[in-house]
Amino acid sequence: MLNTMIMKIMEIKLLKLLASFILILPLFAKNVFAEERESRALVVASQQAVLSSELAAKIDNIPVKEMQRFKKGDLLIQFDCSLYEAQKDVVSANANSALIKMESDEQMLQMRTIGKYDLELSKSEYEKAKAELLIAELNLKRCKISAPFDGAVEEILVNTFETIQPQVELMKIIQTDVLELEMVVSSEWISWLTIGHPIVVYIDEIQKEFNATVSGIGANVDPVSQTIQLKGTITDASPALLAGMSGRVLF
Template sequence: MSRRLLSSLAVALLLPATALAEYEARAVIKALDRAVLSGELAARVERLPVRAGEAFAKGDPLVELDCALYKAQAEKVSAEVRAAKIKRDNARELRSFNSIGEVDVALAQSEYAQSLAELNIARLNTQRCTIKAPWDGRVVGVRVNAHENIRQQQELIEIVGDRQLEAEIVVPAGWLSWLETGQSLQLQVDGHDEAAVAQVSAIIPAIDAVSQTVLLRASLSQDTQLIPGMSATAVFNAPNAQ
């Protein structure tokens, strides 16, 4: 067999692989919901109901702080509200008998309104003593220990939602001639036999000037078993792939 014939056969065998590779790109699985929750109060950590890797539901307590001081403050302000209300009602009654003027009634009403505002603040602080989950998910890491004293805005726990996932895919800018939102694709996750079906949800309107690539976001179904951080190969069926 001549060298020219062998060369032609080699090129023919390589062409299908090259054509398929033109419509494959690397992807990373990410979660739409991910956050690091901080403490809004300076207090002592009383209890950590969940640990790293554990699951939780929306509304479950994630961090519980010692709230004795803030509850006592709320009770104190509540008593002040009751006293201010009595004073206001008494001022109104005295005004009906022309025993005091309108200014005295207005001052009593203002004192009562101020006490109510302080009570709302005190109750809000007691609610902040328990940090609850904003959505279903899992704990990525806990950055504090029980019985430690924390400061305001200190990072306490990192969580991630495992229900709403998406894939970020970097593709050549030349693919924009046939890519569009709503287009279906398959994600072959590294180390997994089964491919996940995804759909292009957004095309970032900016091309990297150096690599001439563009970023895509693809939505996944909620019943997927994928985990944020997984890498995958995205396979597109372009209109001109035939």
């Protein structure tokens, strides 16, 4: 009889313990789930560029400074193009002379004072002069470098009054109005992660939260770490958010 009572008491205690465990299990699972779906992220510029020269010339003016922000179309570098302007004037005069010669030959052909070969030759000279004029005009357009997007100057690699050659790197710029997140997560996540999945990023440097979405999923899994790269687009960025900052992402 005593053994039966002891067994019943132990059974009741066991049931109570099991019930308590069942009650706290969802909370425990929730914490584990949240911990597993957390990652680190790096804020990067969606676009960046290294500007280089397309011609040989002396730098006349650099109206921006490092870390300065600019708008699309703003002047970043101006070259001294006095030589190219003079060359354009000469080529333009040659093109005008070639046009006059061609028109004169057309009239002379009608009067049969020259042959068709002479007219074709003058037409060829005019087309050549037009091509040279186009090159001269293109060179003049290359005398200034304008901003291709809204952004900021990361680094200036040359100085005013320096004479540079083609393909020389001049300035590094980054886009500031569109920022992205770079993340590395477990490859197991791709079973539920999709493009457009909402995420929240907490930036350490400024201690602020921003909403974002998954905008890209890596094309391959790292076989060693079993991780995959993700891209994220910040939907409510502010001027305080800068490329290079990092933070914690909640999925």
